[in-house]
Amino acid sequence: MPDGLSSPTRTLRRVEDLISAGLASADARPALEAVAQRYAIAVPPALQALIATPDDPIFRQFIPDPAELITAPHESGDPIADEALSPIPGIVHRYPDRALLKPLLACPVYCRFCFRREQVGPDGGVLSDAALEAAYAYLEAQPGIREVILTGGDPLILSPRRLGAILRRLGSIPHLEVLRIHTRAPVADPALVTTALAEALDIDTPLFLCLHANHARELTPAVGASLRLLQRRGIPILGQTVLLAGVNDSETALGDLFRAMLRMRIKPYYLHQLDAAPGTARFHVPPERGREILTNLRGHISGTALPTYIFDRPGGLGKIPL
Numbered sequence: 001m002p003d004g005l006s007s008p009t010r011t012l013r014r015v016e017d018l019i020s021a022g023l024a025s026a027d028a029r030p031a032l033e034a035v036a037q038r039y040a041i042a043v044p045p046a047l048q049a050l051i052a053t054p055d056d057p058i059f060r061q062f063i064p065d066p067a068e069l070i071t072a073p074h075e076s077g078d079p080i081a082d083e084a085l086s087p088i089p090g091i092v093h094r095y096p097d098r099a100l101l102k103p104l105l106a107c108p109v110y111c112r113f114c115f116r117r118e119q120v121g122p123d124g125g126v127l128s129d130a131a132l133e134a135a136y137a138y139l140e141a142q143p144g145i146r147e148v149i150l151t152g153g154d155p156l157i158l159s160p161r162r163l164g165a166i167l168r169r170l171g172s173i174p175h176l177e178v179l180r181i182h183t184r185a186p187v188a189d190p191a192l193v194t195t196a197l198a199e200a201l202d203i204d205t206p207l208f209l210c211l212h213a214n215h216a217r218e219l220t221p222a223v224g225a226s227l228r229l230l231q232r233r234g235i236p237i238l239g240q241t242v243l244l245a246g247v248n249d250s251e252t253a254l255g256d257l258f259r260a261m262l263r264m265r266i267k268p269y270y271l272h273q274l275d276a277a278p279g280t281a282r283f284h285v286p287p288e289r290g291r292e293i294l295t296n297l298r299g300h301i302s303g304t305a306l307p308t309y310i311f312d313r314p315g316g317l318g319k320i321p322l
């Protein structure tokens with residue numbers, strides 16, 4: 001564990017780094033090296049600093065585990081069939097009025113339960129200028145699309161100049177009424193949210209940010225300050241959370257998280273049932289338990305703090321509320 005004497009200053013990306021930082025045991029090295037061959041690792045300083053004990057809700061989300069090598073029979077590398085619904089590289093089009101645009105597949109942190117874990121990684125999938133042009137042409141040719149959701153990977157790790165150019169280009173497409181960005185960057189590295197980034201996001205088209213956070217401890221004062229930069233420019237922030245065993249599968253943990261979101265002017269939007277990505281069984285919570293937690297929270301916390309509990313059905317059938 002971090003010893004509290006010095007604060008972490010660099011992102012841990014290798015098993016060796018995790019062992020040196022006291023976040024993995026040398027005995028686990030061979031198994032963790034096998035995990036690292038398959039799935040990307042990155043634990044940025046802000047998140048290292050939040051790990052208090054082994055297997056706490058922060059550790060569990062980001063530190064690799066040998067159990068990731070076991071793929072259960074029902075788990076799939078593309079659990080919600082994004083690939084089958086991708087007409088051209090970088091676009092996923094499942095619903096008539098919304099499309100996803102994935103400008104890159106890298107993230108500032110790699111979550112051990114990620115449903116895109118077979119696709120995301122540090123050297124993964126930056127769309128070339130030509131591929132981006134093709135994506136704009138696809139969106140332009142589909143007047144039924146009203147909203148483009150930038151996701152990835154994490155769009156907020158693009159340079160403000162590049163992200164701003166993408167947003168302004170999308171904003172020039174007349175039938176696009178609303179843009180949305182799905183991100184974990186403000187939690188992984190609040191310093192990524194600079195004034196230059198806030199300026200790049202300050203566009204005429206209504207832009208919503210959807211922040212992925214799973215535990216109240218992730219929402220530090222530094223995260224709050226970074227979000228405030230965006231909120232001051234009229235960017236509403238929604239919260240999305242994945243229900244995870246050993247992280248937030250209790251009334252206390254979710255209640256604390258949703259209230260912490262409200263205090264930061266984040267509207268809890270979705271509580272996701274975990275998608276069946278390979279090697280993620282240790283995070284599974286039965287849907288009955290998820291329903292029970294939300295039922296128990298109703299009446300105890302503000303209705304504005306309660307998200308929709310949502311399940312993305314396998315095979316690209318789309319989301320349904322649970």
Ligand SMILES: *Cc1c(COP(=O)(O)O)cnc(C)c1O
Nearest residue numbers: 092093094095098099100149319
């Ligand atoms: C989740 C998702 C969306 C967005 O759905 P909302 O319910 O509007 O948040 C859009 N396209 C795809 C392919 C998705 O998986």
Ligand code: SF4
Nearest residue numbers: 107110111114153184
């Ligand atoms: S930040 Fe999002 S896309 Fe990246 S690893 Fe975590 S869940 Fe997956």
